[in-house]
Amino acid sequence: MAKRVGAGTIRLEKAAAIAAVAAVGSRLEQEGPLGAEFDRTVEDSSFGEKSWEKAETKMQQLAMELALQKGQTAPEQVDVVLGGDLLNQCIASAYAVRELGRPFLGLYGACSTMAESLTLAALLVEGGAAEKALAVTSSHFCSSERQFRFPLNYGGVRTPTAQHTATASGAALVAKSGAIRIWEVCIGRVVDLGVTDLNNMGAAMAPAAWDTLRQYFADTGTGPADYDKIITGDLAQVGSDLLVRLAAEEGCDLRPRYTDCGLMLYDREGQKVDAGASGCGCSAAVMCAHFLPAMQRGEYKNILFMATGALMSPTACQQGESIPGVAHLLHLTAEG
Amino acid sequence: MAKRVGAGTIRLEKAAAIAAVAAVGSRLEQEGPLGAEFDRTVEDSSFGEKSWEKAETKMQQLAMELALQKGQTAPEQVDVVLGGDLLNQCIASAYAVRELGRPFLGLYGACSTMAESLTLAALLVEGGAAEKALAVTSSHFCSSERQFRFPLNYGGVRTPTAQHTATASGAALVAKSGAIRIWEVCIGRVVDLGVTDLNNMGAAMAPAAWDTLRQYFADTGTGPADYDKIITGDLAQVGSDLLVRLAAEEGCDLRPRYTDCGLMLYDREGQKVDAGASGCGCSAAVMCAHFLPAMQRGEYKNILFMATGALMSPTACQQGESIPGVAHLLHLTAEG
Numbered sequence: 001m002a003k004r005v006g007a008g009t010i011r012l013e014k015a016a017a018i019a020a021v022a023a024v025g026s027r028l029e030q031e032g033p034l035g036a037e038f039d040r041t042v043e044d045s046s047f048g049e050k051s052w053e054k055a056e057t058k059m060q061q062l063a064m065e066l067a068l069q070k071g072q073t074a075p076e077q078v079d080v081v082l083g084g085d086l087l088n089q090c091i092a093s094a095y096a097v098r099e100l101g102r103p104f105l106g107l108y109g110a111c112s113t114m115a116e117s118l119t120l121a122a123l124l125v126e127g128g129a130a131e132k133a134l135a136v137t138s139s140h141f142c143s144s145e146r147q148f149r150f151p152l153n154y155g156g157v158r159t160p161t162a163q164h165t166a167t168a169s170g171a172a173l174v175a176k177s178g179a180i181r182i183w184e185v186c187i188g189r190v191v192d193l194g195v196t197d198l199n200n201m202g203a204a205m206a207p208a209a210w211d212t213l214r215q216y217f218a219d220t221g222t223g224p225a226d227y228d229k230i231i232t233g234d235l236a237q238v239g240s241d242l243l244v245r246l247a248a249e250e251g252c253d254l255r256p257r258y259t260d261c262g263l264m265l266y267d268r269e270g271q272k273v274d275a276g277a278s279g280c281g282c283s284a285a286v287m288c289a290h291f292l293p294a295m296q297r298g299e300y301k302n303i304l305f306m307a308t309g310a311l312m313s314p315t316a317c318q319q320g321e322s323i324p325g326v327a328h329l330l331h332l333t334a335e336g
Numbered sequence: 337m338a339k340r341v342g343a344g345t346i347r348l349e350k351a352a353a354i355a356a357v358a359a360v361g362s363r364l365e366q367e368g369p370l371g372a373e374f375d376r377t378v379e380d381s382s383f384g385e386k387s388w389e390k391a392e393t394k395m396q397q398l399a400m401e402l403a404l405q406k407g408q409t410a411p412e413q414v415d416v417v418l419g420g421d422l423l424n425q426c427i428a429s430a431y432a433v434r435e436l437g438r439p440f441l442g443l444y445g446a447c448s449t450m451a452e453s454l455t456l457a458a459l460l461v462e463g464g465a466a467e468k469a470l471a472v473t474s475s476h477f478c479s480s481e482r483q484f485r486f487p488l489n490y491g492g493v494r495t496p497t498a499q500h501t502a503t504a505s506g507a508a509l510v511a512k513s514g515a516i517r518i519w520e521v522c523i524g525r526v527v528d529l530g531v532t533d534l535n536n537m538g539a540a541m542a543p544a545a546w547d548t549l550r551q552y553f554a555d556t557g558t559g560p561a562d563y564d565k566i567i568t569g570d571l572a573q574v575g576s577d578l579l580v581r582l583a584a585e586e587g588c589d590l591r592p593r594y595t596d597c598g599l600m601l602y603d604r605e606g607q608k609v610d611a612g613a614s615g616c617g618c619s620a621a622v623m624c625a626h627f628l629p630a631m632q633r634g635e636y637k638n639i640l641f642m643a644t645g646a647l648m649s650p651t652a653c654q655q656g657e658s659i660p661g662v663a664h665l666l667h668l669t670a671e672g
Contacts, residue, residue, distance in 0.1 A: 001337060001464040004415065008439060010465045051655050079340065080523055087649075088424040090444045091657075094526055094647040098660050103344060103523035105452055106647070106662075108426045108442040116441060120456065127463020128337040129346045187416055187439035190430055311430040311442070313423075319387050324434050326442075 002126050006219025008212075009186045016122040017178030018332070019132075020071030023289035024063045025281075026167040028141075028273075032266040037289040038168075039066045045142065045167050052143035056085065056092040060138040060169045061099060063288075067134065067171035078102045078173075079130035082117040084109060085138050085280055086165075087147060092138050102134075111205070111234050112188070112309030113137040114170060114284040115328035121174035122182040122330070131176065138169035139279025148314060149198065161200040163236045163278035166265055170284025172292070179296040184220065184331040188212040190311065192324040198317055202239020202262070202275060205308040208325030209235060210246040212306060216329050217252070224257045228300045231291060233283035233307030233327070234262035236276030261286035261307075283307045295334040305330045338462050342555025344548075345522045352458040353514030354668070355468075356407030359625035360399045361617075362503040364477075364609075368602040373625040374504075375402045381478065381503050388479035392421065392428040396474040396505045397435060399624075403470065403507035414438045414509075415466035418453040420445060421474050421616055422501075423483060428474050438470075447541070447570050448524070448645030449473040450506060450620040451664035457510035458518040458666070467512065474505035475615025484650060485534065497536040499572045499614035502601055506620025508628070515632045520556065520667040524548040526647065528660040534653055538575020538598070538611060541644040544661030545571060546582040548642060552665050553588070560593045564636045567627060569619035569643030569663070570598035572612030597622035597643075619643045631670040641666045 003011045022039045030041035040062060047058040060083070068075060081100065083093035084107035097104045109116040117135035124130040142152060144165040150156040174182070191211045195204040209232050217223055224230060235243055240260040247254045261283040262276035287305060294300050306329040317323065341347045358375045366377035376398060383394040396419070404411060417436065419429035420443035433440045445452040453471035460466040478488060480501040486492040510518070527544040545568050553559055560566060571579055576596040583590045597619040598612035623641060630636050642665040653659065 003464055004467070053651060053655065054657075084444060088651065089446065089647060089649040091647070091649045091652050094649075094660050094662075095652070095657065098526040098528050101525055104526050104662060105456065105523060106444040108420060108444040110425065120441065123460060123463055123465045127459055127465065128339055129459045129463065131340070187441060189437055190434040190440050192434050311425060311427070313425040313427045313430075315389060315424065316427050316431070319389065321431065324430050326430075326440060 002123060008215040009184055009219035011184050012122060012126045012182060014126060015181040015183050016125040016174050018172050018180040018292060019175040019178030020067050020173040021288040021292045022063050022066035022070055022171050023285040024059050024169045025285055029168050034265060034290050052140055053087060053091060056138050056140040056143050057095040060092050060096040060136060063169035063171040064134060064136055067173050071173040073132060073173060075100050075102060078132050078134045080105060080124060081134045082107060082120050083136040084113045086144050109326060110309030110311050111278060111280050112307045112326050112328050113280040115307035115330060118172060118330055119185045119187060119328050122185060125174050125176060133174045134171060135174060136171040137280040137284045139165050139281035141165045141167045144279060158274055159199045160274055161238050162274045163201060163262060163276055164273035165279035166277045166282040166285060168281030168285035170288035172288060180292060180332050180334050182330055183333055186212055186216040186329040188327040190324045190326050192322050194322045196317060196322045198312060200238060201278060201310040202235045203242055204310045204323035205325040206235055206239040206242035206246060209243050209306060209308045209327040212327040212329050224254050227257055227302050227304050229259060229303040230254060230257045231303060231305050232260045234278040235260045235308055236262035236278060238275050298334060302333050305332060338459060344551040345520055345555035347520050348458060348462045348518060350462060351517040351519050352461040352510050354508050354516040354628060355511040355514030356403050356509040357624040357628045358399050358402035358406055358507050359621040360395050360505045361621055365504050368607060370601060370626050388476055389423060389427060392474050392476040392479050393431040396428050396432040396472060399505035399507040400470060400472050403509050407509040409468060409509060411436050411438060414468050414470045416441060416460060417470045418443060418456050419472040420449045422480050445662060446645030446647050447614060447616050448643040448662050448664050449616040451643035451666060454508060454666055455521045455523060455664050458521060461510050461512060469510045470507060471510060472507040473616040473620045475501050475617035477501045477503045480615060494610055495535045496610055497574050498610045499537060499598060499612055500609035501615035502613045502618040502621060504617030504621035506624035508624060516628060516668050516670050518666055519669055522548055522552040522665040524663040526660045526662050528658050530658045532653060532658045534648060536574060537614060537646040538571045539578055540646045540659035541661040542571055542575040542578035542582060545579050545642060545644045545663040548663040548665050560590050563593055563638050563640050565595060565639040566590060566593045567639060567641050568596045570614040571596045571644055572598035572614060574611050634670060638669050641668060
């Protein structure tokens with residue numbers, strides 16, 4: 001049974017566990033600083049498919065397949081798949097799970113999806129609804145850009161605040177036991193401070209990130225020093241700076257423990273990715289390629305992972321709406 | 337704690353409950369056979385807003401507000417909102433909960449969303465993660481048609497297999513106690529038998545509905561005669577006929593207990609809605625306006641509710657993909 005702590009945190013009394021993870025990327029991810037840590041990178045970002053959407057589906061299938069292999073789990077042993085992506089109608093996930101033939105709950109949390117799927121997977125395992133749950137998400141630079149901004153062929157000029165959507169997928173098998181335990185989760189609220197710039201998602205998400213983190217610190221009576229690392233999803237440079245500033249304004253110094261997946265996936269200078277990486281696949285891949293395996297090896301013992309999502313709609317923005325953000329947090333520990 | 341029964345069913349040992357529900361619609365819903373049962377119908381389908389998308393947000397806010405009022409619950413008492421809709425990036429829900437300021441998990445299940453949100457709400461309450469959870473969804477004829485098919489102004493001719501997207505929203509407050517208990521849930525698989533016609537969603541969803549229902553009957557050793565009613569989401573005429581046929585082929589006669597929300601919302605002849613109603617809001621509103629209140633009054637004691645979703649993407653269909661379907665089932669009981 002889970003237990004509520006404070007106004008917004010959920011403590012898992014038995015603690016669900018992350019039993020196995022896998023990350024898949026493409027060429028830019030391969031060439032980035034974490035390239036060697038991916039389970040698979042496929043140079044051709046079409047993944048041999050005829051459309052970018054189908055490529056993304058293929059990539060997500062590959063990530064699920066590898067996570068199941070590493071977890072020595074057959075698809076039939078998975079009680080539920082929790083997945084989503086950035087594409088309209090979340091088609092990368094819907095088509096990816098079609099082949100898998102397992103019960104499926106589709107999620108939409110924009111770039112917060114990996115934290116949302118892990119949160120629900122953990123709560124379903126903790127609550128007895130599933131023995132094994134698979135959390136998955138992906139993003140693809142080419143399918144995202146044309147859906148949210150411009151088709152790549154336009155060659156539109158990017159602003160320095162823009163983030164580069166990762167072509168990546170991460171999958172995590174959540175079960176009753178495993179090296180990494182999920183102790184607490186904090187489901188975020190939708191927070192909107194009025195950012196309307198589709199090319200500055202970091203600024204739209206940072207207030208949501210601070211809202212969730214502040215809630216979690218208040219509920220648990222902890223602070224940054226209690227964790228080895230505090231990792232946000234993909235705030236990238238602009239959003240990260242803003243989160244650090246929002247926290248500092250309330251007397252909380254995040255800097256000694258803080259990092260952001262959007263700043264880690266690429267070499268920003270060498271790879272020309274403006275403010276950094278973004279997309280559901282960014283935090284999913286950085287966690288599944290880097291941080292979670294490092295936890296499995298005992299290199300980190302105690303982390304907060306908080307994926308952030310900009311619930312950004314071209315239609316709503318054209319209608320003058322601002323971009324709401326959301327961030328969900330998980331507290332993960334590993335045995336030494 | 338929930339308990340797994342058979343290969344795909346989850347039994348709630350304590351049983352979460354539906355404590356309060358509300359349904360909101362517009363003019364066509366008002367004029368339909370269930371019009372008088374809605375909590376609120378707003379003649380002007382713009383709901384006083386400047387865009388159809390904003391109208392849908394407004395409608396969803398209204399449904400949540402009314403459900404909370406009827407459940408004598410303040411927004412601050414809601415631990416989590418589970419919601420989604422048909423719009424890209426699920427913006428009707430994202431903007432609707434922005435005002436509410438409560439933790440939010442965004443879902444995408446197309447027209448299966450009400451069953452998905454109720455399922456997760458029930459499992460979170462059962463598992464101790466939430467005391468009170470709010471499940472909500474909506475659809476709007478005008479925002480949907482232009483996104484999935486054609487802008488209304490084109491005046492495109494509709495096929496007889498087409499369904500009319502409901503302009504409606506339903507919200508349900510799930511808590512530890514209440515008149516209607518959620519005993520079992522069965523999360524559906526993505527099933528795709530190759531239907532490619534965007535105007536024949538019923539046919540795309542029926543195989544998924546039968547897949548879930550067959551699984552549930554097998555897991556629980558029950559059959560149609562064990563329930564007062566078996567209610568599908570919005571298969572409408574084409575899909576309902578197909579579901580009955582698929583079941584009959586395996587020796588299961590659904591007809592004596594079976595009905596479909598898509599056949600109930602409108603007067604098909606008088607209101608010219610072709611094969612019937614569809615949209616997330618259809619089953620949400622038919623359940624929240626009609627069946628769930630009838631259960632609260634003791635008129636039905638034992639029902640299966642199964643919302644069906646066509647995970648239909650114009651982009652994927654243009655790329656030659658078929659339309660996958662999904663259906664989630666809940667077993668609900670009420671004291672006499």
